[in-house]
Amino acid sequence: MHPDTDTAARERRQHVAFGVVSLVAVGCTGILSLSQGGGRLYEPYFGSIPPLLALAVAALVGSASLSLLSSRGWFEIYSSRTVRGVGVAAAIATPFVVWQICADLFVTHFPKDINVPLPQSLLFYPAIGYVVEIVLHALPLALLLALLERFMTKANTAIVIGLCIVLVSSLEPVLVHLRMGASAYVGVFVFVFTLVELYVFRRYDFISMSAFRLVYYLGWHVAWGDLRLRWLF
DSSP: OOHHHHHHHHHHHHHHHHHHHHHHHHHHHHHHHHSTTTGGGGHHHHTTSOHHHHHHHHHHHHHHHHHHHHHTTSOOSSOTTHHHHHHHHHHHHHHHHHHHHHHHHHTOOOOGGGSOOTTTHHHHHHHHHHHHIIIIIIHHHHHHHHHHGGGOOTTTHHHHHHHHHHHHHTHHHHHHHHHHOOOHHHHHHHHHHHHHHHHHHHHTOHHHHHHHHHHHIIIIIIIIHHHHHHHTO
């Protein structure tokens, strides 16, 4: 196959993969917004912005950010390693779920209302996870690396990307602390979680990173989120 044709096919696959993920997130948000009280679940995150508008903006921002990251060869959206990456992501995310459940049972005892209840949670968390991956990960990485690109050489590219990953990993813990007044434990947990998540992004691709967060959300927020209301309160 001609190199230009191969590159074009690769880019199409990347955009199709992101398009599918975006449609799923928008679909989840649309269905949830039509349900009674479903739209209000997004208010702590989007304020007065309509959820579907927020998702549409996130999709546009994500498309631009991920296109930049993939065109420079820094990160991929979808790749030949995606299937393996999703499997690795699921395997790595599971211990985080177990750890957090143990913390809830024996150490921290999180508040009653930290989870969106079933069945809304099945639609809410895939959508909000999509927004987090774009706004707190893809966009900041694209901006930072674009600013630092002029200083990159073949020898230091990995180091620059690694430093950017560490910096971006600090964004979510800071926001969690500002929004929830979270404890030091939660801040450290979220930082480590995000650091591992961005490693998955770098090692595999955006789809694998999204799978990492989705598996965690399904285990911690959806499954345990329902059980803890039965057992702990």
